Each structure stands twice: as structure tokens, then as C-alpha cells.
Amino acid sequence: MHASLAVTLASLSVQDWSCPVCPLASKSSPHQMQTLAVTVAYLIYDLACCLFDKRVKLDNTIHHLVSIVGLVAGLAYQRCGSEMVAALWITEISSPFLHLRELLKELGYNNTDLNLAADIMFAVIFTFARMVGGPYLTYVTLSANNPLLIKAMAVGLQLVSAFWFYKIARMVMYKLSRKASSNKVAATQ
Structure with missing residues (x-):
């Protein structure tokens, strides 16, 4: 839900689509x-929820903290809105598919072509x-x-x-190699 809202709000707040990160x-x-x-x-709420999870993930916590500090700085300075909105768009555009992956796993479609x-x-x-x-955005910033x-x-966010x-590259390579192996087994039967 937040990802869709964030991308929509970010898209609506772009001042010049011929240069989405302008004025710098x-x-x-x-x-x-x-x-x-x-x-x-939302990020503060999400970080609090993540910290109450059974297993706290360091990379996720660092992502939240870097994002929160950066956004709070942007709000405090009241500057860099173009860059920050572009960063929000870039970081959230893939999130609906991330959530779809998790939803498919919860529904029992973990090892299916749809999940792949x-x-x-x-x-x-x-x-x-x-x-x-x-x-590119890091460079212009x-x-x-x-x-x-x-x-x-x-x-920090780019790191x-x-x-x-x-x-993610390791996960995709693993899933594709597993899919190729299962196809070979099915073909020999």
C-alpha cells in the first residue's frame, strides 16, 4: 500500500518531467x-514493526535508519525536494513486486512459475x-x-x-538454476 502511495505522491510532486530531479x-x-x-x-512505523519481529535484519534496519535520517534532514532543511522525491520513486517502484513475492509465498505458491x-x-x-x-541520482545529489x-x-542508500x-542476483540465479534442474529431471522421466 505504501509503495503505491509513495510512487503516486512522488510522481505527482515532480516539478518538471523533462528533468525529474530538477531543480537541484x-x-x-x-x-x-x-x-x-x-x-x-510510514518508515518510522515500519521500522518499529521490524524491530518487534522475531529476527531483526541488520540490512533492513540500516535501510530504514538511512532513509529516515535523510528524509528528516530534507524536511528540516526544506531543500533537496526534487532529489528526495526522485529517490523515493526509485526505491519504491519495485516494492509492489517485492510484496507480491511475499504474498504468493504466504498463499502457498512458493515454488511455482507465477512466483518465479x-x-x-x-x-x-x-x-x-x-x-x-x-x-545517477547519487551523482547529481x-x-x-x-x-x-x-x-x-x-x-548510504546507494550502498x-x-x-x-x-x-537479489544470487536469489535469481539460484531460482533459475533450480528451475533448470527440475526441467531436466522432468524431461528425463
């Missing part, structure tokens, strides 16, 4: 501030958004006259994305 290092618009406030509220398709869609969108769009804290959080990309 400028005063945030009221719509951008609202989008960031809704997102930081959801995994691949998630991996492709995540890879394009975070490993193509993310480095670092190049612009942004506060040091904003720059540090941009780098978390790179770590998750590694884990």
Missing part, C-alpha cells in the same frame, strides 16, 4: 514536503531503478550544492541498494 538543491515545494512527511511517518515471474519482475525493476537510476548530511545519506542487488 532548491527549496522543496509544499507537495514534496508532504510526500516526504508521509513517507518518513514475480521474482524476476522484482529483480529487473529493482536492478534498473536502483543500479541505473540510483547511481553529490554534485549539487546539497547539505553534507543529504549527500551522506544518498551514498544498501548495491548490497541488496547482490543478494
